[in-house]
Amino acid sequence: MRCLIATLLCLLAGVLHAQEADLLHQVLAELAAHPQVRADFTQSRENPALAQPQQSQGQLVFVSGHGMLWQVTQPYRETLALTGARTARIDEQGQLQVIRNGDRGVAQVSQMLQSMLTGQPEEALRQFTVEAHGSPSRWTLRFSPRQERMARVLSAIELSGDRYLQGIDVEMQGGERTVIRFSGTRDAGTLSPLEARALGMP
Amino acid sequence: MSPRGPLWRAALFGAFALGMLLLGSWLLFGRGPLPIQTDLLAMLPATERHPLAEAAVDQLAHANGDRMVLVVADADDDKAKAAARALGEALTGQHVFASVTAELPPFDLDQFIAPYLPYRFSLLSDADRTALAQPGYAAGQTLARRLNEPFLAGIGTRVQDDPFGWLQHWLDQQPWSRSPLVPEDDLLTAHRDGLTYVMVIAALRGSSYDDGVQREALAVLDRAWQDVGHDHPGTQLLRTGTVFYAAAARAGAERDVHVVGLASTLGIALLLLWTFRSPRPLLVAFLSTAVGVISALTVTLLVFGQIHLLTLVFGAALLGEAVDYSIQYLCARANMGRHWRPQDGVRQVRPALLLALGTSLLGYLLLGLVPFPALRQMACFAMVGMLVACLSVFWLLPALSVPPTGKPLSPSLVAMARGWQRRMMRLSQGRAGLAMLALAAAVALPGWWRLGHDDDIHLLIATPADLAQQEARIRDITGIGNGSQFYLVTGDTPEATLQHEEALAQRLQALVARQQLDSWTGVASMVPSAQRQAQNRAALAPLFAPGAALEETLLKAGIKASVAQAYVTAWPGQVLKISDWLSMPLSLPFRYLWMNQHDHSYASIVLPQGQDDVAVLRGAADGLAEVSLVDKPASVSALFGRYRQYASLWLLAALVLVGAAFAWRYGRGAVRVLTPPLLGIGLSLAALGYLGQPLTLFHWMALMLVLGVGANYAVFLREGEPHTAHLPGASYASVLLSAVTALLSFGLLGLSTMPALQHFGITLLLGIGITALFAPVSLPASETYP
Known part of the structure; x- marks a missing residue:
């Protein structure tokens, strides 16, 4: 992890002002200090095709280096395991069902976001320029696509938080906007056997 | 016949040779790119039953074959991308590339x-x-x-x-x-094991097998990468594409043509100089061979439109067989001394030469029956070459060797030949002969036992490991x-x-x-x-x-x-x-x-x-x-296997045919005349067994030649001996001379970079060597030396 952060800082040295680099360093170090986190989330999505925003809520478990479990409880029940390039659904019997494997093109954004949150920022830094604002106790990281191809679809991703990640905002060029807020963030404690298996942990 | 007859014939033959030379030069150089084929697949017959399958193989070869796939790799992401971009720019706009894909055109998702x-x-x-x-x-x-x-x-x-x-x-x-590969920074990129890989594709303007395209494309790439590598030290370039394999194969074959052609020419020249101790026989022998090879080249180009590199390599080796005819004639001249009259010489060697030519043509004809385009070409090349070289002895050489020579064959060669001939003949008589035969069989048996075969095409085509x-x-x-x-x-x-x-x-x-x-x-x-x-x-x-x-x-x-x-x-x-x-x-x-x-x-x-x-x-x-x-590789391997089996049957058939020809000429003596080539084939097979070389089609093709050439030697000796009764050993010396020239040319194929030719060369080296050593066995028993 420290090694990753060092790499990250080297990569950013030329791009970021010293202050910003410093803040990013602190934020990532703070996030990395909690390798297993559980939080409640609400996700709200606006889309030009939607008459009113979509709302969903549930629980998130993320484990540094392995991936995350996205457990929706409202308005339907579903658990997704997002690990690297793979997305799998866990059905009622607890069986993993791969929905997507090795997505390419813009679908990489989601993958990039996962790896960013799970402590693997190289991919993110290849694809995005990062601006850091605020202080370690209240920060915002704004990721703008470097690739023109992607910039035509995606405007920006904004992460914000304090000791923990508190929010993710995703803005699309087509007018879609997704706002995710986290609450009750805490160390995950021991994972259930199903959770561990879904994340491919021993 | 008027004394002018031979001169007229020589003049006509000379004009024919000149015509062949001019026609050949025009066919070779006068029609745009060199009509030399280096595509190994082109030498193979159609293997697929479905005609569309062959078309599909072609279509795939074209889609994947006429382009270079280049991958630039570096641990530093920016450096890899910058190097790939620079490489793309350096290649773009070069005439030899129809298109270069490095930076992707802007497009919308x-x-x-x-x-x-x-x-x-x-x-x-x-x-x-x-x-x-x-x-x-x-x-x-x-x-x-x-x-x-x-x-x-x-x-x-x-x-x-x-x-x-x-x-x-x-x-x-x-x-x-x-x-x-994903588009990243407008480049096709992959990330693996801490390295960034960026792909650049360069489509060739023309075929990967086109000599000109090949040279220019590789030169342009080398220059471009030298500059790029200089600006981005440590960046790696991986390359693949038919053009690289074709260039490697061409370089190997060209090396073979040079080595085999040069070494055999030089070797034969030195040998002839030493034997005849005069430059005229050397020039005469080379002229006869050159006319044969040039005619062979010209006719092959006329018949096939182009010539395969394999045929050229084989042609370089054929020098050694074509020179045999003139050697026999020149030996007759040396042996007759001051009584020499050119037409007498022709009359003396004619039966032996015709019989030898007949068996050679028979052998190559069998080779030509194999429906392999490359083998047909070789057979056509060989048949024309041998025929013209033989005719040159009858029609051209008499005019060029009018004065008798005062220099007989090198006495040391004749003495050596006589010594070996005596020993061989003593050993081959009566019970000793049968005992020798039994011994040879006993020595050979374990070798035969170990013989195996392997038709895998990959064994026959050497692929550079690096590529x-x-x-x-x-x-x-x-x-x-x-x-x-x-x-x-x-x-x-x-x-x-x-x-x-x-x-x-x-x-x-x-x-x-x-x-x-x-x-x-x-x-x-x-x-x-x-x-x-x-x-x-x-x-x-x-x-x-x-x-x-x-x-x-x-x-x-x-x-x-x-x-x-x-x-x-x-x-x-x-x-x-x-x-x-x-x-x-x-x-x-x-x-x-x-x-x-x-x-x-x-x-x-x-x-x-x-x-x-x-x-x-x-x-x-x-x-x-x-x-x-x-x-395709498996189909080709299976095909090779099938023809390998046929080839062994053909060899048997050829033996019967040659045996029949001998029986017609020599009666019961035919058994003796047939023994040296038989021993050559049998012992070569045993040696290959001991060497642990699995047999391929090419081994069997070589054995067919051993039969053809070996039969020639037996015939030369048997026919020549009565004319050199005054000079014991001289006839065998001329056969040995022929054998050494053949070994110098065919045997050098053993150095070839192409495994197929190497197998061919080694088998010939063994077979011809052994046959030549046993050739004295063919002499009738009555001429036993005391």
Whole structure:
């Protein structure tokens, strides 16, 4: 992890002002200090095709280096395991069902976001320029696509938080906007056997 | 006959030779690029029963063959990309490249989606079709899941076009979505093991086998990479493409032509100088051989239009056999001393030469019956060369060797020959002879016992290890298949073809599920059959039925009324036809997978990736109608095996033919004349067994030549001996001279870089050497030396 952060800082040295680099360093170090986190989330999505925003809520478990479990409880029940390039659904019997494997093109954004949150920022830094604002106790990281191809679809991703990640905002060029807020963030404690298996942990 | 006769004939022959030279030069140099073929596949016969399969092999070779695939690698992402860009720029605009793809042209993601919208209700992934067919499919839930996907939903297809994500799921399976290479900074990039790999593709203007294209392309690449490498030290370049293999093969063959041609010419020259101790015989012998080789080249070019490098290498070696005829004539001249009259010399050697020519032509004729284009060329080349060289002895040489020579053959050679001849003859008489034969058989037996065979084409074509390694790495990084094994799916109509391919796809999917295959690329996954598309629409139809209230489901999920209405109205859309697909720009990189030779004959090529075990691939096609696995290397290997078996039978047949010719001339003595070549063949086989060399077709071809050449020696000796009664050993000395020249040329093929020629050379070296040593056995028993 420290090694990753060092790499990250080297990569950013030329791009970021010293202050910003410093803040990013602190934020990532703070996030990395909690390798297993559980939080409640609400996700709200606006889309030009939607008459009113979509709302969903549930629980998130993320484990540094392995991936995350996205457990929706409202308005339907579903658990997704997002690990690297793979997305799998866990059905009622607890069986993993791969929905997507090795997505390419813009679908990489989601993958990039996962790896960013799970402590693997190289991919993110290849694809995005990062601006850091605020202080370690209240920060915002704004990721703008470097690739023109992607910039035509995606405007920006904004992460914000304090000791923990508190929010993710995703803005699309087509007018879609997704706002995710986290609450009750805490160390995950021991994972259930199903959770561990879904994340491919021993 | 008037004394002018021989002169006239010589003049006519000279004019003929000059004509051949001029015609040959024009054929070779006067018609644009050198008509020299280096494509190893071109030397092979058609191996596939289905004519479309051969066309498919060609089409694939063209699609994959006439381009360079370059991959720039560096641990530093920016450096790898900068180097790839610089390389792309350096190659772009060079005449030898028709196009260079490094930086991708700007394009919209929309281009990947918009063309499919009219067909969206006909295109479903297998998983969706199966799910939709389940009773109680909850469309509302699928919709809610799609709209509430974590982080992003509007990726790929827009919600208004594809609210349920069905089209997106189908697009996710398209080859461009699955490629390990992703566009990044407008470059095709892969990240692996801490390295960034960037692909650059350069399409050649012309064939990889074209000499000019090859040289220029490699030179331009080397120059470009030198500059780029200088600016970006430490960056690696991986390269693959037919052009690199072809260039390596050409360099190897050219080296062979030079080494074998030069070394044998020099060796033969020195040998002749030493034996005849005068430059005139040397010049005469070379003139005769040169006329033969030039005529052979010219006629081969006339008959075949081009000449294969293999034939040239073989031709360089043929020098050694063509020179035999003039050697016999010149030896006769040396042996006659001051009584020499050119026409007497011709009369003296004519029977031996004609018999020898007859057996040689017979041998090469058998070679020419093999339906291998390359072997036919060699046979044509050899037959013309031998015939002209022999005729030159009858018609040209007498005019050039009028004065008698005062210098007999080198006495040390004659003495050596006489010594060996005596010993050999003593040993070959009566009981001693039979004992010798038994001993030879006993020595040979374990060798024969160890003989095996191996027809694997890979053993016959040497691939530079370095190139093979780079290719393997590039295949690994880019996911490009190996191209030498593929499925050919055929049908009377496009629809039938696609349906057959879908049956295959089902089998391949099972292999993927068992992790025995990574993936495959085929047309049916990009254009499903009309039947499959109808199934897809049938799976969706209940949802769009008037009473199904799909619009309400959409509205309830929060979709705008106008959007919901537009979506429902778009049903059922159109059927995607192969012609629609072919006209999409997106299909361009995959169009070579579809073949339409004429009405009622369609085919598609399916490329499997990530499985090198042919048995597994073959199993997937088992029992499927109109689907076959085309495995060119295996077909060629099987063909070689078949001809190897035929070749051993032919050798037997040739032995019988030659034996019959000998029996007609020598009566019971034929057994003795046939013994040296028989021993040559038998002991060579034993030696190959001891060497542990598995037999290939080329070994057997060489053994056919051993028979031809070996029979010549026995004949030369048997026919020549009565004329040199005053000079014991002189006749055998001339045979030894012939043998050494043959060894110098054919034997040097053993140094060839091409395993096929190497096998050929080693076998000849053994066979001719052994035959020459045993040649005195052919002399009649009555002429026993005391």
